[in-house]
Amino acid sequence: MFTGIIEETGRIKSIKWNGKSAVIDIYAMKILDDIKVGDSINTNGVCLTVTSFGIKIFSVDVMAETMRRTNLGCFKPGSEVNLERALKLKDRLGGHLVSGHIDGTGIITELKKEDNSLWITIRANESVLKYIIFKGSVSIDGISLTVAKVYNKRFKVSIIPHTAQETTLLSKKIGEEVNIECDLIGKYIEKFISNDANTKQQSNIDMDFLRKNGF
Numbered sequence: 118m119f120t121g122i123i124e125e126t127g128r129i130k131s132i133k134w135n136g137k138s139a140v141i142d143i144y145a146m147k148i149l150d151d152i153k154v155g156d157s158i159n160t161n162g163v164c165l166t167v168t169s170f171g172i173k174i175f176s177v178d179v180m181a182e183t184m185r186r187t188n189l190g191c192f193k194p195g196s197e198v199n200l201e202r203a204l205k206l207k208d209r210l211g212g213h214l215v216s217g218h219i220d221g222t223g224i225i226t227e228l229k230k231e232d233n234s235l236w237i238t239i240r241a242n243e244s245v246l247k248y249i250i251f252k253g254s255v256s257i258d259g260i261s262l263t264v265a266k267v268y269n270k271r272f273k274v275s276i277i278p279h280t281a282q283e284t285t286l287l288s289k290k291i292g293e294e295v296n297i298e299c300d301l302i303g304k305y306i307e308k309f310i311s312n313d314a315n316t317k318q319q320s321n322i323d324m325d326f327l328r329k330n331g332f
Contacts, residue, residue: 119159121212121254121261123199123284124148127160129192130174137181141165141189144174148202157217159201161285162259162296163187164217187219188258188294197285199259212261213254219296221245223257225289226271233278237286240271241297248299248307256298260284 130142141160148158152175156167165177184190192198204210223245227238239257241249249255249272253264257274266273281287289295 118204119164119201119215119217119259120204120208120210121215121256121259122201123260124201126197126283126285127200129194129196129198131194132192137184139179139184139189140168140176141179141192142174142176143198143200145200146173148200149173149175152202157203159199159203159215159217159259161187161189161198162215162217162219162256162298163189183219186221187296188222191294197288199284201259213256214301215256215259215261215298216301217259218298220248220299221297222294223297225291225293225295228289228291231275234275235281235286236265236273236275237289238271238273239295239297245297245299246270246272248303250303253303254300256296258285258295260286 125145125147127143127145130144133140143160149170152167152170154167154169157164158167158175158177160177163183165179167175168178169176179189221242221244223239223241225237226240227236229236246267249264249267251264251267255262255264255274260280262274262276264272265275276286
């Protein structure tokens with residue numbers, strides 16, 4: 118699990134494709150302090166496992182499904198990525214609980230400055246938007262952000278200067294793709310409600326049935 122509070126931005130050294138999957142080498146500094154093989158690193162919102170590391174660099178394997186469902190396939194050597202190590206139980210939860218499992222991608226349709234903040238408008242599919250709520254939490258490229266406005270086919274977030282400086286968001290352009298992970302709570306609630314409704318529909322036991330059987 119992660120918090121969505123980015124520790125540093127890294128740079129892609131290389132992407133070695135193997136069919137539809139890939140091995141990605143990433144330059145980094147801070148997150149390498151206590152890194153081990155097998156550690157989870159949130160890379161632009163995607164939970165990836167460290168397979169090897171060296172001085173100022175680490176490597177990850179990315180399966181075909183991950184490359185299809187995220188924006189990692191759009192990257193090139195030199196591309197910046199947001200990086201965060203996995204949450205420790207004793208750490209403060211500064212953002213919100215982020216799993217690193219991407220729900221879908223969105224497209225930036227507008228960037229607008231307002232005083233010290235930057236408004237970002239993102240177009241997304243209904244499969245993602247149904248979990249986006251006003252003042253709720255969302256992870257954009259691994260960054261924990263608060264939803265400021267929601268429309269039929271898009272939503273907006275607003276970021277402060279610190280977030281802009283510590284992440285890749287300032288380098289984003291209109292038309293670029295971003296990874297989106299919706300808040301876990303909404304997805305679990307939907308699942309519970311759906312299961313409960315299906316159970317009730319499948320059951321033939323009602324008050325009339327009980328009366329006829331002597332209850």
